[in-house]
Amino acid sequence: xxxxxxxxxxxxxxxxxxxxxxxxxxxxxxxxxxxxxxxxxxxxxxxxxxxxxxxxxxxxxxxxxxxxxxxxxxxxxxxxxxxxxxxxxxxxxxxxxxxxxxxxxxxxxxxxxxxxxxxxxxxxxxxxxxxxxxxxxxxxxxxxxxxxxxxxxxxxxxxxxxxxxxxxxxxxxxxxxxxxxxxxxxxxxxxxxxxxxxxxxxxxxxxxxxxxxxxxxxxxxxxxxxxxxxxxxxxxxxxxxxxxxxxxxxxxxxxxxxxxxxxxxxxxxxxxxxxxxxxxxxxxxxxxxxxxxxxxxxxxxxxxxxxxxxxxxxxxxxxxxxxxxxxxxxxxxxxxxxxxxxxxxxxxxxxxxxxxxxxxxxxxxxxxxxxxxxxxxxxxxxxxxxxxxxxxxxxxxxxxxxxxxxxxxxxxxxxxxxxxxxxxxxxxxxxxxxxxxxxxxxxxxxxxxxxxxxxxxxxxxxxxxxxxxxxxxxxxxxxxxxxxxxxxxxxxxxxxxxxxxxxxxxxxxxxxxxxxxxxxxxxxxxxxxxxxxxxxxxxxxxxxxxxxxxxxxxxxxxxxxxxxxxxxxxxxxxxxxxxxxxxxxxxxxxxxxxxxxxxxxxxxxxxxxxxxxxxxxxxxxxxxxxxxxxxxxxxxxxxxxxxxxxxxxxxxxxxxxxxxxxxxxxxxxxxxxxxxxxxxxxxxxxxxxxxxxxxxxxxxxxxxxxxxxxxxxxxxxxxxxxxxxxxxxx
Numbered sequence: 001x002x003x004x005x006x007x008x009x010x011x012x013x014x015x016x017x018x019x020x021x022x023x024x025x026x027x028x029x030x031x032x033x034x035x036x037x038x039x040x041x042x043x044x045x046x047x048x049x050x051x052x053x054x055x056x057x058x059x060x061x062x063x064x065x066x067x068x069x070x071x072x073x074x075x076x077x078x079x080x081x082x083x084x085x086x087x088x089x090x091x092x093x094x095x096x097x098x099x100x101x102x103x104x105x106x107x108x109x110x111x112x113x114x115x116x117x118x119x120x121x122x123x124x125x126x127x128x129x130x131x132x133x134x135x136x137x138x139x140x141x142x143x144x145x146x147x148x149x150x151x152x153x154x155x156x157x158x159x160x161x162x163x164x165x166x167x168x169x170x171x172x173x174x175x176x177x178x179x180x181x182x183x184x185x186x187x188x189x190x191x192x193x194x195x196x197x198x199x200x201x202x203x204x205x206x207x208x209x210x211x212x213x214x215x216x217x218x219x220x221x222x223x224x225x226x227x228x229x230x231x232x233x234x235x236x237x238x239x240x241x242x243x244x245x246x247x248x249x250x251x252x253x254x255x256x257x258x259x260x261x262x263x264x265x266x267x268x269x270x271x272x273x274x275x276x277x278x279x280x281x282x283x284x285x286x287x288x289x290x291x292x293x294x295x296x297x298x299x300x301x302x303x304x305x306x307x308x309x310x311x312x313x314x315x316x317x318x319x320x321x322x323x324x325x326x327x328x329x330x331x332x333x334x335x336x337x338x339x340x341x342x343x344x345x346x347x348x349x350x351x352x353x354x355x356x357x358x359x360x361x362x363x364x365x366x367x368x369x370x371x372x373x374x375x376x377x378x379x380x381x382x383x384x385x386x387x388x389x390x391x392x393x394x395x396x397x398x399x400x401x402x403x404x405x406x407x408x409x410x411x412x413x414x415x416x417x418x419x420x421x422x423x424x425x426x427x428x429x430x431x432x433x434x435x436x437x438x439x440x441x442x443x444x445x446x447x448x449x450x451x452x453x454x455x456x457x458x459x460x461x462x463x464x465x466x467x468x469x470x471x472x473x474x475x476x477x478x479x480x481x482x483x484x485x486x487x488x489x490x491x492x493x494x495x496x497x498x499x500x501x502x503x504x505x506x507x508x509x510x511x512x513x514x515x516x517x518x519x520x521x522x523x524x525x526x527x528x529x530x531x532x533x534x535x536x537x538x539x540x541x542x543x544x545x546x547x548x549x550x551x552x553x554x555x556x557x558x559x560x561x562x563x564x565x566x567x568x569x570x571x572x573x574x575x576x577x578x579x580x581x582x583x584x585x586x587x588x589x590x591x592x593x594x595x596x597x598x599x600x601x602x603x604x605x606x607x608x609x610x611x612x613x614x615x616x617x618x619x620x621x622x623x624x625x626x627x628x629x630x631x632x633x634x635x636x637x638x639x640x641x642x643x644x645x646x647x648x649x650x651x652x653x654x655x656x657x658x659x660x661x662x663x664x665x666x667x668x669x670x671x672x673x674x675x676x677x678x679x680x681x682x683x684x685x686x687x688x689x690x691x692x693x694x695x696x697x698x699x700x701x702x703x704x705x706x707x708x709x710x711x712x713x714x715x716x717x718x719x720x721x722x723x724x725x726x727x728x729x730x
Contacts, residue, residue: 003147003210007085009168014175015209016049016165018191019199022448022463027202029215031165032190035201039189043181045173050083052076053163054219055156058412059583061125062113068584071109072151073126074219075158083168084150087142090120096139097157104139104155129413145316149210149221162192164217166206175203226681227604234611237377241615244370245622246333247340250282254344261345271346278341283334290330306603368662374619375666375703376673381612382699383674387691388605391682394689395598401533403478404591405565408441409556409572412583416554423556425575431560431567436472439553442535443593446545451520462520464504465535465543468550469557474499474530476559477590479547484514484528487549494549498524502532504544518546537597538687616703620710623659652712659711660704667700674699 004010016036020026036049055075060067077083081093081104088096089107096104103124110119119137126133135156143153169175179202182189186200204212211225254261261274298314305312316322411419423435439445446465453460471487471494473479482502487494498518505513518524524546532542560568569587576585595602675691682688 013206014203034190051163057126059127071153073154074152090139102138103135241618379670380674387678407558410586429571431564436476436557438469453519465545480531499547541686
């Protein structure tokens with residue numbers, strides 16, 4: 001919950017959200033122009049508000065040089081830098097956004113665009129859809145080291161539009177009381193609606209809003225809180241394994257020196273002296289290890305950020321709060337070393353019992369639960385890895401009702417009048433089978449329409465998704481027609497016609513909608529039903545949707561002949577350079593866009609697999625240490641057994657039986673824990689795999705085999721030794 005913790009008034013800032021008129025029961029972070037203004041003027045406890053929205057440009061021109069780096073630009077209220085606590089290096093929060101041509105940029109962009117020159121007062125040209133604007137740099141801000149939910153590289157003044165909005169409340173204000181006032185005034189406060197009363201506003205605490213994944217704009221940073229909990233639990237498991245390994249090493253080291261310590265006790269050393277000596281020896285090792293670990297952590301930050309989709313920097317780690325945490329970890333390990341040293345020495349070096357029966361001492365301090373925990377964590381993480389990998393593969397390979405090989409070509413708005421020419425040029429190429437003109441592919445963009453209709457005298461409402469395309473739309477995307485007719489090759493015959501998907505048809509199960517007007521939009525005639533296709537991620541069911549006919553649009557969907565995708569891409573590139581030479585080629589496949597929806601899970605898969613490998617490696621180190629300890633203290637027993645006729649296999653079975661038992665216990669503990677965790681994780685997907693029994697069995701077998709190999713290597717060395725040498729050693 002440290003996100004946006006640097007804002008001075010973070011506890012009094014709330015994100016404004018309201019009922020979603022298109023999706024009953026849902027809420028959206030989108031506020032009508034005039035709503036926050038009304039609240040500030042008429043609700044006493046609302047001190048101030050700040051709006052922001054996406055305001056990206058297609059191209060940026062600085063000093064006659066064109067940039068297509070697409071920095072994140074937001075439009076914001078004039079008080080943006082005084083409302084929030086982003087660091088403004090020019091120290092002019094009250095005037096930085098006072099004019100429509102004002103532009104505040106990050107220090108990184110200032111260095112990129114202007115080098116060592118003073119950027120304030122310089123001109124940056126923003127090329128947009130319908131106009132080109134010359135903006136004057138009026139401020140420089142430093143991007144926060146801490147995490148923040150607003151993603152921006154440039155800030156300009158927002159217009160009078162609907163947008164995201166935050167409000168700041170007066171001290172000691174109860175947000176629930178304000179929500180009651182908003183509800184009472186819902187007929188007065190402007191709100192985005194569908195023509196009926198009902199929507200009202202709500203207040204979401206600033207830091208809590210970060211964990212609401214429904215905030216889906218490019219200007220929003222957000223994260224699923226479940227990811228953080230899973231990462232936290234995995235981190236604790238790995239730390240636990242490492243700590244138990246460390247305690248095992250301390251125990252082994254103590255037992256190798258137990259005779260020396262007995263002699264020191266006999267010669268006058270006190271228990272306290274030995275504890276200090278033992279602790280000091282190991283503290284030096286801990287300190288050196290800590291420094292090495294710190295270096296490795298800094299070196300591996302890019303890899304970690306990739307796995308977790310984070311933006312942790314060396315500067316962030318160097319902050320006083322983070323340094324305090326790191327020092328606290330070091331002190332905790334040193335304290336743990338002292339406590340464990342006290343336990344080992346005080347409980348095993350009693351001069352009243354001058355006894356060096358090491359077998360007894362091993363059993364007295366051996367704590368199998370440590371090893372069981374290590375094995376449990378490894379098995380659980382392997383189960384999670386297998387489930388996540390299978391789910392990711394399922395997502396990748398599952399038919400989605402669309403041809404994933406289709407290439408989407410995004411033509412800049414300034415060149416949309418060349419869309420038809422571009423299509424005709426491509427169709428003349430032998431590697432391209434068909435081309436469709438559309439506003440956007442289904443996975444890139446769709447709109448919602450709130451429709452009302454009468455059924456048995458009762459008014460009902462639904463919100464289907466909407467798409468549009470020309471007569472080639474179905475063929476290019478591979479959308480299957482189930483019944484009725486698709487669009488005609490004669491464009492004029494498609495006027496006011498549409499197709500619906502199966503989910504739409506299921507809303508009206510007792511009706512044959514083909515040939516009739518769409519409920520709530522009766523002027524649009526339904527001519528056919530298409531098979532359901534996914535236009536979002538697999539976490540949600542396919543919703544009702546319709547496809548209307550439209551020959552206009554700025555995107556081309558290109559279907560290549562089989563095995564000629566690369567040739568088609570080459571043709572697209574050549575045509576682009578011919579028709580649109582001053583913009584970089586902008587394409588992506590339908591499959592790439594589908595994978596984009598699940599990009600977070602790909603990183604999650606890498607994180608889990610990486611943690612599984614680390615966990616397994618650490619567990620095997622722990623088992624190796626324990627097996628080394630056990631075989632060292634049973635050298636005499638092994639030698640006697642060999643003299644009495646025991647073979648190597650019998651010796652290995654003797655040494656391995658405890659580890660097999662521990663693995664079985666760990667397996668029984670890991671199954672319900674990992675099974676429950678993966679069941680809850682899979683619940684977020686509407687389309688998912690089943691948890692197969694063999695996943696659990698395979699995970700246990702993997703850990704058991706690796707454990708046996710690890711332990712048996714040490715056992716084989718002891719069993720293969722000449723028994724006479726073993727007895728002489730003892």
